[in-house]
Amino acid sequence: LGSSLRGTLDSLRGKSRIDEEDVEKVVKEIQRSLLQADVDVSLVMELSDSIKERSLEEEPPGGTTARDHVLRIVYEELVDLVGESTDLPLEEQTIMLAGLQGSGKTTTAAKMAWWFSKKGLRPAVIQTDTFRPGAYEQAKQMCERAEVDFYGDPDEDDPVTIARDGLEATADADVRIVDTAGRHALEADLIDEIEEIESVVQPDRSLLVLDAAIGQGAKDQAQQFEDSVGVSGVVITKLDGTAKGGGALTAVNETDSTIAFLGSGETVQDIERFEPSGFISRLLGMGDLKQLTERVERAMEETGEEEEDWDPEDMLKGEFTLKDMQRQMSAMSNMGPLDQVMDMIPGMGGGLMDQLPDDAMDVTQDRMRNFEVVMDSMTDEELENPRAIGASQIHRIATGSGQGEETVRELLEQHKMMARTMKQFQGMGDGDMQRMMQK
Ligand code: GDP
């Protein structure tokens, strides 16, 4: 699955421009992956529209290939879809866990306590589940394994009393995690109970714990918990199974919240903070998406630096000197062939370059390298004013650069041709450009 998305992206590798058909293909692959991962259809459609619109309308920044351009947009839109990680300051706080029975609340409570203890805080778990037989023992054992404080009372059957007593008993703790009961369905008495606990505990955060396999049932659940106690974040559990957790995004969307933690196993260490890129890679089944996007980002940063030094538009100002050509050549090795570079100049795209004689801008890689060596042997004056270069200077430059005089002459010829071409564009208003393009 992920490999077909990669294949589709890879097929764009050589392209500098992207068309609707290309975008359609990429979007189809993403849709397929996301729907299989249980992401809600309407969310998938929204995402698809944004990707299509942006891919076709936004100009790829200098040096980015069509593939990188689309990949970046896809990634940004996916980050937008899954959201950032729930803000969790490492400070004193009370966190309440809510969710259906079996979703993984008790396991998550112990895991989170373990996580906070690793961050240097002192956590405690308060177990208020009096409904599920063995809930007390289960929580106690897990907290022992996590080596964190625990409060529960197997003889008390009022969860609200346990919560109140638990807060007192764990007054020394920095982070108090209140585990609650779940039922097999959302019954009114469950909602009443959790609302009562909430009013006693007054948590700083209420996290909704969802099984990764939740699917579209997430919507109603999320709504109910949001209405009763408010949902400030979501925990997705059992990601070590086959489910990818896309359904939980519906809950995130419904409650306007974010994802805080991911659970991926039965032991207390099987917890990680939610992080968009890892989760996206998982959703798409694409292991190295982060690495890919980092590469794109690096490429863009490099190009950004390049643009500070050299703006393609400068070619249209004043005399086109050998210095311009030199800069342009070094930029080309970062940005791609000259005709593509020219496409980035506002008003110069749209096939205008196609109207030029084929060889006017054509400098092959090998010749370019030789030219660069030659230019390195020229003085600043020669670079600024190549017309003044005479036979004796050509001889000196050739000897100095280890290139034949022929290459120096070729370079000067090439420069003349390019300078002539540039002159054609100089002083043109936008209107002229438009007219020329319509020819
Ligand atoms: P609660 O009813 O919401 O408190 O859920 P529990 O914490 O008791 O978890 C229900 C079951 O799911 C238990 O058997 C847990 O061991 C299991 N479980 C919880 N989280 C995970 C997880 O991340 N991965 C796996 N494989 N099992 C989990």
Ligand code: MG
């Ligand atoms: Mg439980």
